[in-house]
Amino acid sequence: MTDAMETSVEPKEDVPFLEKPLTDPEKSTKCPDDAPVTEDDSRDTRCGFWICKGPFLQRFATEKMYVVLYGFAGCVLVMTFSYFNGTITTMEKRYKIPTKISGIISVGNDISTMLTAAILGYYAGNGHRPRWMGVGLLTIVAFCLLTSSLHFIYGAGEDALKLTKQYGQVNETLAQQERDQKLCQSSAADCIQEVGQWVPQLILFVAQLISGVGQALFYTLGIAYMDDNGTKSKTPAMLSLSTFLRMLGPAIGYSLAAVCLRLYIEPTLDPLIGPTDPRWMGAWWLGWLGLAAITLISAVLLFMFPKELPSAKKRRQQVTQTESKDLKELSFWDLLKTVKRLANNKVYVFNTAASILYFFGYMAYWIFTPKYIETQYRQSAATATMAAGTVAFGFSAAGVLLSGYIISRYKPSARSMAAWNAIVDFMTVAGILCYVAIGCEGSDRMNSMTTLVAGDSCSASCHCDYVHYAPVCSPENVTYISACHAGCSERTKDDLGRTIYTGCKCITSGTLMSEPEHLYTVDGTCPVDCFHQFLTFLAVMCFLKLVGASSKSTNLLIALRCMPQEDKTFALGLGSMVASLFSFIPSPIFFGWLIDNYCLVWGKTCSNKGNCWLYDTKSLRYALNLTAASFIFVGGFLNIAVWYYAKNLKIFDEDENIEDNNIEMKEKCVKSESRQ
Structure with missing residues (x-):
């Protein structure tokens, strides 16, 4: 938004930049008279300000x-x-x-x-x-x-x-409260206070x-x-x-x-x-x-x-x-x-x-x-x-x-x-x-799946409205907004140090996977290339x-x-x-x-x-x-x-x-x- 204001007016004849030469070099060899310099x-033509106006700056x-x-x-x-x-x-x-x-x-x-x-x-x-x-x-x-x-x-x-x-x-x-808030709650969670x-x-x-x-x-x-x-x-x-x-x-x-x-x-x-x-x-x-x-x-x-x-x-x-x-x-x-x-x-x-x-x-x-x-x-x-x-x-x-x-x-x-x-x-x-x-396509599909999950009646019973966005990934490569939205009840770590949420009852909705070993999610979004x-x-x-x-x-x-x-x-x-x-x-x-x-x-x-x-x-x-x-x-x-x-x-x-x-x-x- 800088040099964008370019506009238009018809040019005048008396422009200030040497529109016409004062002398014709073919007819005269005299030097133009110098105007007096005050x-x-x-x-006005010197570089610097205050005491910093030495000859070195003028170049x-x-x-x-x-x-x-x-x-x-x-x-x-x-x-x-x-x-x-x-x-x-x-x-x-x-x-x-x-x-x-x-x-x-x-x-x-x-x-x-x-x-x-x-x-x-x-x-x-x-x-x-x-x-x-x-x-x-x-x-x-x-x-x-x-x-x-x-x-x-x-x-x-x-x-x-x-x-x-x-x-x-x-x-x-406070850390424990934060971890618990990500999981399925039996009662409505308190809203997040943001002061000022x-x-x-x-x-x-x-x-x-x-x-x-x-x-x-x-x-x-x-x-x-x-x-x-x-x-x-x-x-x-x-x-x-x-x-x-x-x-x-x-x-x-x-x-x-x-x-x-x-x-x-x-x-x-x-x-x-x-x-x-x-x-x-x-x-x-x-x-x-x-x-x-x-x-x-x-x-x-x-x-x-x-x-x-x-x-x-x-x-x-x-x-x-x-x-x-x-x-x-x-x-x-x-x-x-x-x-x-x-x-x-x-x-x-x-x-x-x-x-x-x-x-x-x-x-x-x-x-x-x-x-x-x-x-x-x-x-x-x-x-x-x-x-x-x-x-x-x-x-x-x-x-x-x-x-x-x-x-x-x-x-x-x-x-x-x-x-x-x-x-x-x-x-x-x-x-x-x-x-x-x-x-x-992978990004579009992931967002559409998350939308369905967010409106799921299963996760609605977990009172997740004010849970922080903390995405988790299911075995079916579906990203959930949080472990709460997946209906998870427990939090553990696996041998690789990853955070695992188990007992995730909501990830079976609309799927054929109902076995308990599949009712888990991993912390983080599902990979999308x-x-x-x-x-x-x-x-x-x-x-x-x-x-x-x-x-x-x-x-x-x-x-x-x-x-x-x-x-x-x-x-x-x-x-x-x-x-x-x-x-x-x-x-x-x-x-x-x-x-x-x-x-x-x-x-x-x-x-x-x-x-x-x-x-x-x-x-x-x-x-x-x-x-x-x-x-x-x-x-x-x-x-x-x-x-x-x-x-x-x-x-x-x-x-x-x-x-x-x-x-x-x-x-x-x-x-x-x-x-x-």
């Missing part, structure tokens, strides 16, 4: 250094959101959060982005933009620390501690709200600063490089999540279960501490960048050496006029609408792909996170680099770029339809990442070239606000609600139904993918409208080579004068 101008005030720094900072920013998405299923288990609520939490940053992007882009865009971007990154540091603080406030939780060796040693009475579960949810939401302000400042100002301080011929390469560096963020963020989730939520304790057990909770909180530190470093580096690059100031002074640059008066009425001007531009409107529909449909995969892999293909949280992040986003980075090279090499027209955006939409729809067909289907899904996902990323640069270039120079920062902020309102905010909530509708087993508590432990995978696969594909399909037709109205849009200037020669001539003359 002390304020000199300060870093270049376009290339900004692109690298902006890409690095963007990488760190995306790492934080990717890490959140990679650990969200674990946080759902820890704090018993339904998917619908986690969807609401995840859009907190988009709510604050929507409320602040346009205003910050309008006013902060006329100030020291790198420093405002540094302030934005400081809010991300606060987001990281606030999120991780939950673990230090609430600890690992009793559910996780019960599954460790040390738990029985610390409190054998809404507080962690509120803290997570507030943290997301804070991060949205930083996101709005960073992306709205950063892209405009890059375009304002570079030549148009170099913009595609600069965008591709910064986007490539930023695309490394999800890969690193998801990899960090995978590493942390392989550790138990309380690393100092010895768990009794493995990472493949659905009850496993990893150390989700650990990565936030490292992310806070590296984000702080990025903020300091950005804060030291100059208000304007020296090379950009030279180009601007050549264009405006005979005219003083009028500072636009910032007023609310002028803001409304700008909105009206942008709303009358068809390329801007259709491009924004197409982006909104694409993001609405694809947001489900950005946030819930790890959960999808866990539920559909029975993979561990660490494996799902690694696949969704590191592997898939490697193809995204390749797509960005490839598209950047093609655009810089062949300089396609605006219509060609818009056409490619539409083709990408339709190819994405085709790939999502493949997701529907890639199901795991979905690895082949998982690899097929991963291959399709990587292809879609490669194709989808190739349209990032084309979409962003259309956005930057379709609006007047003076409206650029505000237009990007307005587009971000509109996309948040109609896409980034409602989409996770909608798809979270959709996923919850196909939940089969809830972790019930006294006050609410808690988190979902088991889903109807087949129905969920059809509903989720077909719904997402529908939105993206409609967005493809809006990109066709962008193609139609972008026929007069200029991406590259014809006279850029002449301008570059003019700048080089001036620099040579300045050097010769200094020697004299």
Whole structure:
């Protein structure tokens, strides 16, 4: 949800980047007159702040250094959101959060982005933009620390501690009660008390709200600063490089999540279960501490960048050496006029609408792909996170680099770029339809059997409504929600150290096995092999990442070239606000609600139904993918409208080579004068 707000306005003649050369190199060899440089101008182009403004730092005030720094900072920013998405299923288990609520939490940053992007882009865009971007990154540091603080406030939780060796040693009475609660009870079991579960949810939401302000400042100002301080011929390469560096963020963020989730939520304790057990909770909180530190470093580096690059100031002074640059008066009425001007531009409107529909449909995969892999293909949280992040986003980075090279090499027209955006939409729809067909029969069958077991009248007499999800497997390879749901009455261990539940009267229901030796279950889910289907899904996902990323640069270039120079920062902020309102905010909530509708087993508590432990995978696969594909399909037709109205849009200037020669001539003359 970052560089997505690409929009469109007809280009004006008086653009600030050397639209026309001041001298004709074929008719004159005189050097252009230098514009007077004031002390304020000199300060605006110097790196550093306060006492850190030495000569050594000034060598870093270049376009290339900004692109690298902006890409690095963007990488760190995306790492934080990717890490959140990679650990969200674990946080759902820890704090018993339904998917619908986690969807609401995840859009907190988009709510604050929507409320602040346009205003910050309008006013902060006329100030020291790198420093405002540094302030934005400081809010991300606060987001990281606030999120991780939950673990230090609430600890690992009793559910996780019960599954460790040390738990029985610390409190054998509670451990015995927990073991008894899993078995068939003669009377109704007490409901599970959960005190203050809404507080962690509120803290997570507030943290997301804070991060949205930083996101709005960073992306709205950063892209405009890059375009304002570079030549148009170099913009595609600069965008591709910064986007490539930023695309490394999800890969690193998801990899960090995978590493942390392989550790138990309380690393100092010895768990009794493995990472493949659905009850496993990893150390989700650990990565936030490292992310806070590296984000702080990025903020300091950005804060030291100059208000304007020296090379950009030279180009601007050549264009405006005979005219003083009028500072636009910032007023609310002028803001409304700008909105009206942008709303009358068809390329801007259709491009924004197409982006909104694409993001609405694809947001489900950005946030819930790890959960999808866990539920559909029975993979561990660490494996799902690694696949969704590191592997898939490697193809995204390749797509960005490839598209950047093609655009810089062949300089396609605006219509060609818009056409490619539409083709990408339709190819994405085709790939999502493949997701529907890639199901795991064993997983689907296991869930359907568990559903029948949950509604069995036999287990109803055992009063299992508030028993924790603790799956057991029968000799017939049927998974039961718990030993209680199987009607088991005794608990022992076999020679291999496995937990065995015996006297399980409910496993004979609907079967031919009634002999006492078959009335037992083994702790854990029945084995299901979905690895082949998982690899097929991963291959399709990587292809879609490669194709989808190739349209990032084309979409962003259309956005930057379709609006007047003076409206650029505000237009990007307005587009971000509109996309948040109609896409980034409602989409996770909608798809979270959709996923919850196909939940089969809830972790019930006294006050609410808690988190979902088991889903109807087949129905969920059809509903989720077909719904997402529908939105993206409609967005493809809006990109066709962008193609139609972008026929007069200029991406590259014809006279850029002449301008570059003019700048080089001036620099040579300045050097010769200094020697004299």
